[in-house]
Structures are given as C-alpha cells and as structure tokens.
Amino acid sequence: MQTATQPDNVVQTNRFADLFARKPQGLLNLYITAGYPGLHDTVPLLRTLAEAGADILEIGVPFSDPLADGPVIQQTSTVALRNGMTLRRLLDELQGVRQYLPNTPMLLMGYLNPVMQLGMEEFCRRASEAGIDGVILPDLPAEEYADFYQETFRRYNLRKVFLITPQTSEARIRRLDELTDAFLYLVSGPGLTGGNQTADTSAQETYLRRIAQMNLRNPRLVGFGIADRASFNQACQHANGAIIGSALLRAIEGADDPHAAARQFVQSIR
Amino acid sequence: MSFQPTARGYYGQFGGAFIPEMLYPNVEELREQYLSILADPGFQEEYQQLLRDYVGRPTPLFRAKRLSERYGATIYLKREDLCHTGAHKVNNTVGQILLAERLGKKRIIAETGAGQHGVATATVCALRGLECIVYMGAVDMERQKPNVARMRMLGAEVRPATSGSKTLKDATNEAIRDWISNPTDTHYIIGSVVGPHPYPDLVARLQSVISEEIRKQLLEQAGRELPNYVVACVGGGSNAAGAFYHFLDEPSVQLVAVEAAGHGVHTDKSAATSVLGRPGIIHGSRTLLMQDEHGQITEPHSISAGLDYPGIGPLHAFLADSGRAKFVAVTDEDALQAAQLCSRLEGIIPALETAHAFSALDQLELKPTDVVVLNLSGRGDKDLETYLRELHLA
Numbered sequence: 001m002q003t004a005t006q007p008d009n010v011v012q013t014n015r016f017a018d019l020f021a022r023k024p025q026g027l028l029n030l031y032i033t034a035g036y037p038g039l040h041d042t043v044p045l046l047r048t049l050a051e052a053g054a055d056i057l058e059i060g061v062p063f064s065d066p067l068a069d070g071p072v073i074q075q076t077s078t079v080a081l082r083n084g085m086t087l088r089r090l091l092d093e094l095q096g097v098r099q100y101l102p103n104t105p106m107l108l109m110g111y112l113n114p115v116m117q118l119g120m121e122e123f124c125r126r127a128s129e130a131g132i133d134g135v136i137l138p139d140l141p142a143e144e145y146a147d148f149y150q151e152t153f154r155r156y157n158l159r160k161v162f163l164i165t166p167q168t169s170e171a172r173i174r175r176l177d178e179l180t181d182a183f184l185y186l187v188s189g190p191g192l193t194g195g196n197q198t199a200d201t202s203a204q205e206t207y208l209r210r211i212a213q214m215n216l217r218n219p220r221l222v223g224f225g226i227a228d229r230a231s232f233n234q235a236c237q238h239a240n241g242a243i244i245g246s247a248l249l250r251a252i253e254g255a256d257d258p259h260a261a262a263r264q265f266v267q268s269i270r
Numbered sequence: 271m272s273f274q275p276t277a278r279g280y281y282g283q284f285g286g287a288f289i290p291e292m293l294y295p296n297v298e299e300l301r302e303q304y305l306s307i308l309a310d311p312g313f314q315e316e317y318q319q320l321l322r323d324y325v326g327r328p329t330p331l332f333r334a335k336r337l338s339e340r341y342g343a344t345i346y347l348k349r350e351d352l353c354h355t356g357a358h359k360v361n362n363t364v365g366q367i368l369l370a371e372r373l374g375k376k377r378i379i380a381e382t383g384a385g386q387h388g389v390a391t392a393t394v395c396a397l398r399g400l401e402c403i404v405y406m407g408a409v410d411m412e413r414q415k416p417n418v419a420r421m422r423m424l425g426a427e428v429r430p431a432t433s434g435s436k437t438l439k440d441a442t443n444e445a446i447r448d449w450i451s452n453p454t455d456t457h458y459i460i461g462s463v464v465g466p467h468p469y470p471d472l473v474a475r476l477q478s479v480i481s482e483e484i485r486k487q488l489l490e491q492a493g494r495e496l497p498n499y500v501v502a503c504v505g506g507g508s509n510a511a512g513a514f515y516h517f518l519d520e521p522s523v524q525l526v527a528v529e530a531a532g533h534g535v536h537t538d539k540s541a542a543t544s545v546l547g548r549p550g551i552i553h554g555s556r557t558l559l560m561q562d563e564h565g566q567i568t569e570p571h572s573i574s575a576g577l578d579y580p581g582i583g584p585l586h587a588f589l590a591d592s593g594r595a596k597f598v599a600v601t602d603e604d605a606l607q608a609a610q611l612c613s614r615l616e617g618i619i620p621a622l623e624t625a626h627a628f629s630a631l632d633q634l635e636l637k638p639t640d641v642v643v644l645n646l647s648g649r650g651d652k653d654l655e656t657y658l659r660e661l662h663l664a
Contacts, residue, residue: 064434064566065552067446068290074433113551114565128645138290139551163291172294175658181284187292191451270451 015105027057027241035085052266061110070194072246091126098131109136128156194246197225208238254260273518279467284584287466325349330485331654336615356650359390363614365476367394370457383438385417386575392426402426405444407437410617436571438491463583466554477512494498502645505577509647530572531599539571544590550590621648
C-alpha cells in the first residue's frame with residue numbers, strides 16, 4: 001500500500017494563489033508537449049520558458065488519440081511518442097524540476113487513458129512529489145472527478161483545471177468554479193487547439209465579457225487559437241491571461257536551437 | 271444481471287461519458303431527450319413507416335438448408351443484407367436522422383469503417399435533405415472503394431482520416447473533432463454501439479428491431495421463440511447488439527460474438543479486443559481497449575474494415591466480462607474461406623465482416639437439435655475486389 005502522506009514542502013503550497021496575488025493580469029501560460037522535439041528536451045525547455053517570462057507552465061503528456069487537439073499537437077504528440085516519451089518517464093524526469101523552478105505553477109495536461117493505466121492514485125502521488133500544482137484531463141468529466149477523484153486530488157494538493165466553452169451553461173460554469181481553486185480554462189471559441197477561433201473577435205469578446213461579469217471565484221485564462229501578441233492582448237482584456245501551445249510548438253518545430261526559438265517566441269508575445 | 275445501462279450509461283464497470291467539455295452540451299442534450307423522443311408516438315410512426323417502406327423491413331429469416339446440412343444443425347440467416355443500402359446500418363441512421371431533425375440539427379457527420387454506415391448516413395441525409403460529411407480512414411477508402419463512390423453519388427462529402435492507422439478509429443477521432451468544432455448545428459450519427467453515453471444505448475435500441483423480428487419469425491417458422499445460439503460479428507458491435515438485444519435476458523440462448531483475429535489472436539496483427547484489450551477509455555467510453563502498457567491505443571488489424579477497431583462497445587465489454595456472451599475470434603483467412611462457402615452453399619455473398627460470423631460456426635459444438643440464428647449483417651458487393659484477389663478467383 002502507498003501511504004497517503006505527501007512531502008512536507010508540498011502540503012502548504014498553492015503556487016496558483018501566490019501567482020494570482022502577485023500578478024492578477026496579463027498572465028502567460030505556455031504549453032509544450034513532453035518529449036518534443038527531443039526526448040530529453042522537456043525540463044530544459046521548461047526552464048527556458050520560465051526564464052523568458054512564462055507565468056504558468058503546462059506540460060502535455062503525449063497520447064496516441066488526442067481528441068481535443070488540432071494538427072500541431074497531434075503531430076508533436078506523435079513525435080514525442082516515437083521518441084519514447086511515456087507518462088512514467090515524464091514523471092521521473094520531473095522529479096527535481098522544482099530545484100530550478102521553485103515558484104512557477106506547473107500543470108500536467110493529458111488524456112485520461114494513460115493516467116488510468118498508471119492508476120490515478122499513483123499518478124497524483126508522483127505528480128505531487130515532483131511539485132506539480134494542477135492537472136488538466138479534458139476527457140475526465142466533472143461529475144466523475146467529483147465522485148471518484150476529488151478526494152485523491154485534495155490529498156495530494158493537486159488542483160483540477162476545468163474547461164469552459166461558449167456553450168457551457170451558466171449553472172454549469174458556477175458548478176465548475178466551485179469544483180476547482182486553480183483557474184478556469186476558457187476555450188476561446190468552437191474548435192480544436194491551434195485553430196482560428198480568435199478570428200471572430202466580437203463573438204469572443206461578448207463571451208469573455210459575459211464570463212467576466214459572473215464574478216467567479218477563480219481567475220480565468222483563455223486558450224485555443226491564441227497565437228500572437230494581438231490575440232494574446234485581446235484575450236487578456238477580459239480575462240486574467242491566456243494560454244499558448246500550438247503557436248509555440250510551431251515556432252520550435254524544425255528550429256536548430258529550440259531554446260532560442262522559444263525565447264524569441266515569448267519575446268514576440270510580451 | 272441487468273443489461274440496461276445505468277443513468278450515467280454504465281454496463282457494469284463499462285460505459286460512461288468521458289468527453290471533453292466542448293462536447294458536453296451536445297451529449298447532454300441527447301442524453302436528456304433520446305428516450306422521450308424514441309418513445310414519442312409521432313417519432314415511432316415515422317420510424318416504423320420508414321423501416322417498412324424505405325428500408326424494407328421486416329427482413330427475412332431464411333432457413334439455410336445446405337449450411338444446416340453441413341453443420342448438422344438448423345441454421346437460420348437473418349437477412350440484414352437485404353436492407354436498403356445492403357446492411358443493418360440503416361436501421362440506426364433512419365432513427366438518428368429523425369432524432370437529429372427533432373433536435374433541430376442541420377448538418378450531419380458520421381464516421382465509417384467499411385463504408386456501410388457512411389452509405390447509410392449519406393442515404394438518409396439525401397432522403398431528408400440534410401448536409402452530410404463522412405469521415406473515413408484513408409486506408410479504408412482504398413479497400414472499400416465502391417462505398418466511397420456510393421456516398422459521393424448520394425451527395426455526401428467523404429473526408430479522409432490520415433492520422434494513425436488511417437482506419438475506423440482515426441475516422442472516429444476526426445468526426446469527434448468536427449463535432450467539437452461545430453457545436454451547435456451538427457448531429458453526429460455514430461454508427462456503432464460505441465462512444466459516450468447515450469450513444470451505445472441509443473444505437474442498441476435502434477438496432478434491436480433485428481432481434482424483435484427474429485423472435486416473431488422463429489416462432490412462426492420453427493414454433494419456438496428462442497434459438498440455442500445467436501451468432502454475430504463484432505467490430506464496435508452494432509449488429510450484434512441488435513441481434514442479441516431481445517435475448518439478453520434469456521439465459522438459455524447462447525450469444526456468440528465473433529471478433530476479427532486478423533493474422534491470429536497472438537500475433538501483432540489482430541483486432542480481437544475481448545482477448546487483447548484491457549479496460550481503458552476510447553471515444554468517450556470506458557471499455558475493453560487494445561493498448562500498450564503505457565495506455566497508448568494500439569493499431570488493430572483486420573482484413574475487414576468494419577471490424578478493424580481497437581475497442582468494442584461497452585455493452586459487449588460487459589457481455590464478455592460477465593460471461594453472458596461467448597466471444598470467439600476468426601482469422602482473415604478463415605473469414606475468406608467462410609465467405610466462399612456461404613456464397614456457394616446458399617447463393618449469398620456476405621460482407622467480409624459477416625463472413626467472420628459464418629466461420630465461427632466451425633467453432634461451435636452443434637447438436638442436430640440445435641437452432642442457430644446467424645445475423646447476416648451485410649452483403650459482400652463492397653468486398654468483391656478483396657475476395658477475387660485473396661481467393662485467387664480473378
């Protein structure tokens with residue numbers, strides 16, 4: 001039996017709360033696929049992104065069938081799996097990442113099946129030991145989470161981030177807001193990651209304004225289709241920040257020096 | 271033991287609705303409304319009329335004399351191959367198109383493996399004047415060309431799925447991605463008893479007309495409602511769900527689900543999910559799933575595009591897990607031989623999928639008094655190129 005105790009340094013930590021208190025606006029959450037472009041690039045790239053100005057780091061666990069993701073993340077996931085990245089390997093690599101990145105909130109984003117095969121308890125324990133703050137599992141519905149996993153997440157001081165879309169009802173948004181204390185992930189419009197949701201600026205603004213006026217408990221970050229300074233700034237007008245993944249990965253793709261490419265990309269946003 | 275899903279769509283430990291939030295409003299709308307729409311007299315009247323006058327139901331239950339002699343038992347064939355469009359798939363699409371209309375949807379998407387579901391969807395979309403987009407694995411478009419042509423003739427757009435193994439799983443991924451991208455005006459007509467709740471139950475109910483008719487027809491022809499065996503092939507499992515449905519609570523009826531062994535169950539080219547799968551999540555459902563030790567979904571293999579799927583519907587996972595159904599596996603080669611046998615003994619060319627069910631007769635220990643109903647789920651026109659090549663008839 002695994003004991004349910006966690007390392008002492010984790011118990012009291014809420015890096016999200018610390019961050020949002022320190023910097024309530026203009027937060028930049030950057031996503032990379034673990035094991036991309038090379039198997040061992042994950043932790044070095046996280047360090048580069050944090051140094052370049054990322055406020056939150058989101059680490060994608062590659063999956064063979066990423067249903068909510070567009071072509072870029074599908075492709076990076078395929079490459080990462082071919083490189084040999086696995087959830088176990090990633091969790092191993094992340095042990096010790098906190099010595100370099102003591103304060104930056106870090107999230108794992110992945111699909112449910114690899115997590116289930118490892119076991120939810122084991123996943124939470126290893127993630128917590130690595131100092132991970134939160135988890136995004138898009139295909140784990142809120143109801144299943146509340147009934148079966150919320151207690152485990154709490155025990156390991158992990159926060160579950162929920163997605164909200166323009167179609168999510170007000171009642172459901174309030175329920176999801178109650179279920180988390182990290183942030184709410186506002187999907188910018190209809191479509192997949194890396195899409196062109198932000199093209200319809202007026203629809204997006206109406207949606208983000210509507211959510212902003214709900215006075216929710218949690219901060220809000222906007223994701224999907226945020227690709228450059230213009231779309232980042234636009235998203236930040238009615239939210240606390242935004243999430244960029246596909247555009248960053250596109251910038252890294254094929255670069256001789258992925259670190260230089262990543263730094264340059266972050267500078268183009270800020 | 272209950273074979274009906276719980277309110278959250280569970281059959282035992284299998285089922286549920288593991289969907290991203292983007293799909294929640296659509297799936298929730300469907301979940302809230304499907305039972306009342308299916309029970310609505312107006313819906314039923316229209317559905318039954320279309321099944322009769324458009325699909326051609328009831329389909330015959332045919333006593334196959336020469337096959338019966340060969341196997342030393344009485345074998346009946348449920349002739350779903352005689353449905354309009356050539357397979358059982360249309361039972362579901364007729365029902366779902368009426369449902370989509372009642373939900374106010376204007377645009378229909380579907381995935382297809384062998385192309386039969388795609389054709390059946392394109393057909394009902396033409397009938398009702400709705401836009402139709404069918405996702406099909408690029409490999410399957412190549413091996414089921416006649417069905418691609420039929421879909422195009424019917425006015426559907428066929429979009430190739432080019433990721434992964436370029437087969438049914440990948441086509442389903444693309445259809446789900448389309449639904450995420452079109453969250454308000456689109457209905458996704460899933461073709462099998464897979465996907466998030468309520469789809470497995472919805473599709474099983476729409477296909478259950480098969481076993482409803484079998485019971486009546488067997489009573490008329492054999493003086494008994496219950497056969498000893500019901501045999502059906504399983505990819506996702508829609509024809510099997512329909513053929514089993516009204517026998518699930520009749521323990522004297524042995525249900526036989528036939529999976530594709532590909533090159534053999536213990537090779538790396540197989541689609542025998544009940545043997546090779548472990549509980550996992552695919553396409554919104556917790557079910558038996560072929561996957562590696564890290565939870566990555568592995569690529570199945572079957573010569574038959576309709577059985578080439580790494581999961582099975584959650585009802586079937588439960589039937590396998592609980593032992594209610596016997597699962598057997600048939601290789602590519604044995605299926606081809608069975609297709610030839612059925613063609614030459616009964617004058618019926620079955621679909622490659624159905625050929626697996628025929629081959630499974632070899633694996634049953636039949637007694638002369640046994641009555642077997644085999645669900646002849648589809649006709650083999652689409653597979654002629656494969657048959658001629660593989661059986662060296664060209």
